[in-house]
Every structure is written in C-alpha cells, then in structure tokens.
Amino acid sequence: MSTETRYSTPAIVLHWLMALLILAGFPLGLYMVDLPLSPDKLKLYSYHKWIGVTVFLLVAVRLSWRLTHTPPPLPAGIAAWQRRASAVVHGLLYLLMIAIPLSGWLMSSAKGFQTVWFGVLPLPDLIEKDRELGQVLAGVHKALNFSLLALVILHAGAALKHHFIERQPFLQRMGWSRKERT
Amino acid sequence: MNITPWFLLAALAAPAAHAVEYHTVLPKQSTIHFEFRQMGVPVKGGFKRFNTQMAFDPAKPEAARAQVEIDLASIDAGSPEADDESAGKLWFNRSVYPKATFVSSQVRALGNNRYEMRGTLTLKGRSREMTVPVTYAPGKNAATFDGGFVLKRLDFGIGEGVWADVSTVANEVQVRFRIAATGN
Numbered sequence: 001m002s003t004e005t006r007y008s009t010p011a012i013v014l015h016w017l018m019a020l021l022i023l024a025g026f027p028l029g030l031y032m033v034d035l036p037l038s039p040d041k042l043k044l045y046s047y048h049k050w051i052g053v054t055v056f057l058l059v060a061v062r063l064s065w066r067l068t069h070t071p072p073p074l075p076a077g078i079a080a081w082q083r084r085a086s087a088v089v090h091g092l093l094y095l096l097m098i099a100i101p102l103s104g105w106l107m108s109s110a111k112g113f114q115t116v117w118f119g120v121l122p123l124p125d126l127i128e129k130d131r132e133l134g135q136v137l138a139g140v141h142k143a144l145n146f147s148l149l150a151l152v153i154l155h156a157g158a159a160l161k162h163h164f165i166e167r168q169p170f171l172q173r174m175g176w177s178r179k180e181r182t
Numbered sequence: 183m184n185i186t187p188w189f190l191l192a193a194l195a196a197p198a199a200h201a202v203e204y205h206t207v208l209p210k211q212s213t214i215h216f217e218f219r220q221m222g223v224p225v226k227g228g229f230k231r232f233n234t235q236m237a238f239d240p241a242k243p244e245a246a247r248a249q250v251e252i253d254l255a256s257i258d259a260g261s262p263e264a265d266d267e268s269a270g271k272l273w274f275n276r277s278v279y280p281k282a283t284f285v286s287s288q289v290r291a292l293g294n295n296r297y298e299m300r301g302t303l304t305l306k307g308r309s310r311e312m313t314v315p316v317t318y319a320p321g322k323n324a325a326t327f328d329g330g331f332v333l334k335r336l337d338f339g340i341g342e343g344v345w346a347d348v349s350t351v352a353n354e355v356q357v358r359f360r361i362a363a364t365g366n
Contacts, residue, residue, distance in 0.1 A: 037267045039350035053230040112226070112260055119222025131262075 004072045005173065011069065012174055014062040018097065022152075025051040026145060031165065047106065053117045056101035063094060075168045082158075089155055096148045103144055107137035115138060202365030203239040204325050211362035212322065214252065218335075219352040227264075231256035234361055238289075238327070240318065243297055246289040248361075256354045260342040279306045295319065299329070305338040323364065330358040 007015070025048055044083040061180035074083055108115045109125035111134035116122045127133065187232045215228040231253040238246040269276040295318045295358035302341050303312045316329035333355045335341050341351055 037263050039344050039347055042221050042350050045221070114223050116222045122223075 005075075007071055007174055008065075008069055010065055011062070011071070012176070014058060014065065014175055018058050018062065021051050021055050021058070022097075022148070026149065027053065029145065046116075048106065049115050050118055052101040052104045053115060053123065055097060056105070059094070059097040059101075064096075066094075072173055074168065075162075075171070077166075077168065086158070089151055089158075093148070093151055093155060096144055096151065100141065100144045100148060103137055103141040106156065107134055107141050110134035110137055202325075203237055204363040204365050205235075205237045206364045206366055207234040207236060208324055208362040208364065209234075211326075212360060214250075214357070214359045216333075216355050216357045218355045221350060225260040225264075227257065227259045229253070229256050230258065234363075234364060236327075236361065238318070238325075238363070240320070243289050243291040244317050246286070246297070246299075248284070248286040248299065248301070250284040254280055254282060273340055274304055284312070303333070303338075306340060308338045310337055324362045325364070327361040327363070328359070330356065333357050 006012075024101065028044060028051070031046060032041060035044070037043040076161045078086075105115050105123060106127055109127050110130050112129040112131075114122055114125055159170055159174075162168045202206070206253075212232075212234060213228065214232055215226065217224055217226050229252050233251045233253075234248065236246070236248040236249075238248075254274050255269070257265055257268055257274075259265050268274055282303070282305045284301055284303045286299050288300040290298045290300075292298055292315075297316045297318060299314045299316050301312055301314070302309050304310075312331055312333075314329050314331045316327050319326045319328070334353050335351075335355050336348070336353050338345060345351060
C-alpha cells in the first residue's frame with residue numbers, strides 16, 4: 001500500500017493551527033468592533049491584528065507547502081461535481097486566507113493605525129491615512145469574513161457529511177492518527 | 183569723488199537693519215503635533231487651533247518670551263473615537279479645562295541658532311516646569327521656531343482611572359511644534 005490517505009504532517013499541523021487562529025480571530029473581531037473605547041478594546045484590537053498577521057504568514061508557508069506536495073486523493077465514490085466543488089472551495093479558502101488579513105492590514109493603515117506584530121514588529125503602511133477608504137475597507141474586510149464563514153461551514157459540513165453519513169474514510173485525512181481505518 | 187563715507191554709513195546701518203524682532207505669528211504655517219504609543223503602535227495627532235504670542239530678537243535672545251494657548255477642542259487624537267474620548271473627565275476634562283497654556287520664563291542661547299526655553303505648561307489645572315529646546319531658522323518671509331519635548335501625560339492626570347495603565351497607552355507623549363513668525 002503506497003497510496004497515501006492522509007495529508008502530510010506539516011499540512012495537518014498548518015490546517016489545524018490556522019483553523020484555531022481563524023476560529024479565535026473571527027468572533028474576537030465581531031465582539032471588539034462595537035465596544036466603547038477602553039484599554040481593553042485597544043488590547044483586543046491588537047490581539048486580533050496579531051492573529052491576522054500570523055494567519056497571513058502561515059498561509060504563505062502553507063501555500064508553498066501545498067504547491068510542492070500532492071494531497072492524498074479523495075476516496076473513490078465521490079461524484080465528479082463534488083470533486084470540482086471541493087477544488088473550488090479549497091481555492092477560495094486559500095484566497096480568503098490571503099485577502100482577509102491583507103484587507104485588515106490595509107484598513108488599519110487607512111484608519112491611521114499601523115499594524116505592529118506583537119507590539120514589536122511594525123508592518124509598513126502600504127497606503128496613506130484616509131478615513132473614507134478606511135470605511136470602505138472595513139466593509140470589504142467584513143464581507144470577506146462572512147464569505148469565509150460560509151465557506152468554512154460548507155467545507156466542514158462536507159467533510160462531516162462524507163465521513164458520518166456516507167461512511168467514507170474522511171476525517172482521518174486531516175487527523176492526528178496515522179493508523180489506517182479503512 | 184569720495185564715496186567712502188557712504189560706504190561706511192551703509193556698513194554701520196546694516197546690523198541695525200537685520201535686528202528684527204519676530205512678534206507676528208503666522209497661524210497657518212504654525213503647527214503642534216504629538217505622537218504617542220498605544221499597544222506599541224505609534225499614533226500621531228495634533229492641535230489645529232492655538233494662539234501664540236511671542237517676541238524674539240536674535241540679538242537679545244534672553245529677552246525673548248512666548249505664550250501659547252491651545253484650544254483642546256481642536257484635537258486630532260488619531261481617530262474620531264479618540265477625539266471624543268479625549269474630552270472626557272479621565273482625559274482632558276475639557277468642559278472644566280478647555281485650554282492648555284505654556285508661558286515662557288527664561289530663554290538661553292545655546293549657540294548655532296539653538297535655544298533653551300524654560301516655562302510653565304498648564305494642563306487640566308496642573309502646572310509643570312518644562313525645558314524646551316528650540317531651533318531658530320531665519321527665512322526670507324518668516325522665521326521658523328522648531329522645538330519639541332516629551333510630556334509625561336500622567337504628570338497632568340491625562341488618562342486617569344483605567345487609562346492610567348501605561349502598558350496600553352504609553353506615558354510619554356512626544357510633542358513637536360513649529361511656530362512661524364515675521365517681524366512685521
């Protein structure tokens with residue numbers, strides 16, 4: 001048996017690490033925006049941005065890994081349209097994992113707040129302070145995030161459906177166990 | 183023909199012609215900016231309205247004086263949210279203390295067009311002695327006076343209560359100003 005049914009360990013680690021960061025950053029973003037100005041709000045904004053920068057860096061690592069390593073083939077018996085849909089959703093997820101931190105970074109610059117990773121490493125401001133552009137980018141950032149939410153639900157839902165309803169060995173593709181369960 | 187007396191007269195008159203006393207401030211060319219750190223992020227701001235009265239004669243720097251009155255409502259604290267917040271009791275308490283003032287007490291020449299100005303800064307009802315380095319640059323139309331100093335906001339009770347935590351908003355605020363003035 002040489003056919004790999006599991007993603008490579010770095011791919012799995014990156015997948016779950018980013019999943020955790022995104023699942024923390026998303027509700028944090030939703031919560032913090034409506035808070036009245038306070039030191040806690042400033043802290044949460046910083047944490048949110050640090051998470052975003054981390055995701056941005058990790059997605060670069062992950063994408064280069066993905067482009068140089070072939071993922072395990074999908075189990076047999078998956079319809080052609082589902083294979084195509086899977087490829088499209090994965091492509092869009094990657095696109096959003098790049099576009100969302102980027103839009104946040106640009107929004108932050110437009111609003112006049114430089115992003116300083118962990119309060120130590122400043123990211124350059126790619127655009128000048130511009131209040132109106134900041135508002136537009138805030139809208140873009142939000143829309144992209146809700147698109148991501150929809151795609152993540154679709155992505156996780158499809159994996160769960162294949163695993164539990166169609167009884168295809170699916171979750172172990174991204175799982176910790178190396179054991180074959182087929 | 184003897185032109186020497188005229189030449190001498192011109193030479194004698196020259197220093198007097200250059201002894202300008204700068205006392206008319208040009209508000210549009212004058213600025214007050216500040217910068218502070220918030221969660222390690224540099225945030226820039228400034229004041230748009232302030233009134234400066236000054237007199238400065240490069241020949242008699244020790245007689246120079248300056249008085250600045252800043253309208254705190256003209257603040258740009260980096261964002262509209264911060265502008266609003268700064269008016270509150272924990273920050274400037276602007277309804278009680280709408281202005282900040284600086285009144286010079288002593289000016290000392292350091293050479294090379296650099297001066298040291300001492301004076302009293304009053305903010306939120308608290309007064310502190312400050313020493314401010316100022317650089318004078320004569321210009322064709324107006325002279326400029328550039329200076330700056332680090333203000334510790336907690337010395338003036340700027341940002342009390344929850345905001346007193348300097349790990350979120352730093353205590354040090356770098357203030358920079360440029361005053362443009364003419365002798366007319």
